[in-house]
Amino acid sequence: MIHPRLRQFVALATGALLAACLSFAAPASASTHTAATQTQTPLVVNARWGGHPTFDRIVIDLQGYVPTVTVTPVSQLIYDGSGKPVPLAGKHFLEIRLNPAAAHNDAGQSVYKGPKLQKIYLSKLKGMALTGDYEGYVTFGAAFDTLPYYRAYTLHSPERFVVDIAH
Structure with a gap:
């Protein structure tokens, strides 16, 4: 049986890693274009x-x-x-x-x-x-x-x- 604290740590670490990967996957040009459009x-x-x-x-x-x-x-x-x-x-x-x-x-x-x-x-x-x-x-x-x-x-x-x- 896995200790509850270890399970919570693994879940948090997995979520943080997934969020980091998603932010790197977005093309830089898309976020730059959106910012430029909103500030024009x-x-x-x-x-x-x-x-x-x-x-x-x-x-x-x-x-x-x-x-x-x-x-x-x-x-x-x-x-x-x-x-x-x-x-x-x-x-x-x-x-x-x-x-x-x-x-x-x-x-x-x-x-x-x-x-x-x-x-x-x-x-x-x-x-x-x-x-x-x-x-x-x-x-x-x-x-x-x-x-x-x-x-x-x-x-x-x-x-x-x-x-x-x-x-």
């Missing part, structure tokens, strides 16, 4: 909007994954970097900030195909602007005549960030 900065490629019977919608299209996004009411819209005011009429504004994100590729060329400054004639949404693509942040501003009541969320396949503004 998502690209902001478009922004669009639409009017619906009970809400207006803003959609920001991305390549890659949806990064952290904050939607913040602000007293005015300013361009990142310069600090100059964004020329959009309105009494209320939302700042939509994505991080990490870029609207340009590694060569510095813009991948963003949407409008940079646009007056809009929807029930609530009156204007939108790309206000920054700076140091890992992409920022948009949205203008409203009345206080916006909104809901923000992500959608997948394709990746996009959505803000619905109630009428």
